[in-house]
Amino acid sequence: MFKIVSKQKLAPKEFDFWVEAPRIAAHAKAGQFVVLRVDDNGERIPLTIADYDKDKGLIRLIFQVVGKTTAAMSTLSAGDCLRDISGPLGTPSEIENYGTVMMVGGGVGIAALYPIIKALKGAGNKVVTILGGRTSSLVIMKDECRKYSDELIVTTDDGSEGMRGVVTEAMKMVVERGDKVDRCWCIGPSIMMKFGTKAAKELGLPIWVSLNPLMVDGTGMCGCCRVTVDGKIFFACVDGPEFDGHKVNWDEFMSRLRQYKDEEKISMEKFEA
Numbered sequence: 396m397f398k399i400v401s402k403q404k405l406a407p408k409e410f411d412f413w414v415e416a417p418r419i420a421a422h423a424k425a426g427q428f429v430v431l432r433v434d435d436n437g438e439r440i441p442l443t444i445a446d447y448d449k450d451k452g453l454i455r456l457i458f459q460v461v462g463k464t465t466a467a468m469s470t471l472s473a474g475d476c477l478r479d480i481s482g483p484l485g486t487p488s489e490i491e492n493y494g495t496v497m498m499v500g501g502g503v504g505i506a507a508l509y510p511i512i513k514a515l516k517g518a519g520n521k522v523v524t525i526l527g528g529r530t531s532s533l534v535i536m537k538d539e540c541r542k543y544s545d546e547l548i549v550t551t552d553d554g555s556e557g558m559r560g561v562v563t564e565a566m567k568m569v570v571e572r573g574d575k576v577d578r579c580w581c582i583g584p585s586i587m588m589k590f591g592t593k594a595a596k597e598l599g600l601p602i603w604v605s606l607n608p609l610m611v612d613g614t615g616m617c618g619c620c621r622v623t624v625d626g627k628i629f630f631a632c633v634d635g636p637e638f639d640g641h642k643v644n645w646d647e648f649m650s651r652l653r654q655y656k657d658e659e660k661i662s663m664e665k666f667e668a
């Protein structure tokens with residue numbers, strides 16, 4: 396059992412847990428994730444390790460309520476326990492001093508971007524971070540990302556904070572004003588990563604994305620998380636979750652994400668009944 400030591404609500408459907416998991420915290424690196432079950436009968440879901448404290452033996456899990464399991468998880472409080480957590484899983488981010496990095500995030504993907512921002516800043520990069528959302532209150536972790544960024548640009552669809560518009564417009568603005576960007580990361584909803592990749596292509600930038608397919612074991616055995624990259628099949632849980640965005644087959648990836656929508660809806664309706 397893994398005890399939740401704190402719980403915070405970051406946005407209407409986004410929650411932030413610090414959880415006791417000393418062995419995972421001891422080995423965690425930026426870009427990795429865990430697979431957890433909320434209770435004995437629960438499904439296994441992957442969540443990015445948003446942060447970790449090796450000294451206190453804690454990991455931070457930030458999640459959005461998107462279905463039955465995350466809805467059940469959101470009802471837990473500090474002092475409650477998660478049934479089991481496996482990790483750290485996945486290949487860590489490639490952290491080097493690239494020069495200038497552009498870090499683009501949206502939705503709960505910002506939680507996955509944050510540890511990479513921290514690690515890249517620690518490696519000596521100039522970090523330009525762009526965070527976007529429909530409205531100001533949905534753009535999470537701004538202060539934390541700002542702490543490790545040389546510049547933080549916020550975009551909102553409704554203009555309630557920062558630039559009115561979407562993250563791809565801010566990406567173009569940074570390049571057009573003359574910044575030489577050496578590498579980008581873009582993590583967020585699949586549609587944002589697809590269009591972030593398209594913008595990076597037009598701007599001639601290398602871009603890394605973090606794919607979040609359905610997962611079961613998280614160790615390369617079930618094949619549930621397969622994705623096509625550069626015409627070849629990879630398992631996101633062991634070969635990723637980060638891939639070269641320019642090589643991802645986005646249409647296939649997004650269609651596989653929708654594969655169990657009907658079953659997910661039924662499961663959520665039963666949970667709410």
Ligand code: FES
Nearest residue numbers: 613615617618632
């Ligand atoms: Fe089973 Fe990746 S989750 S192979």
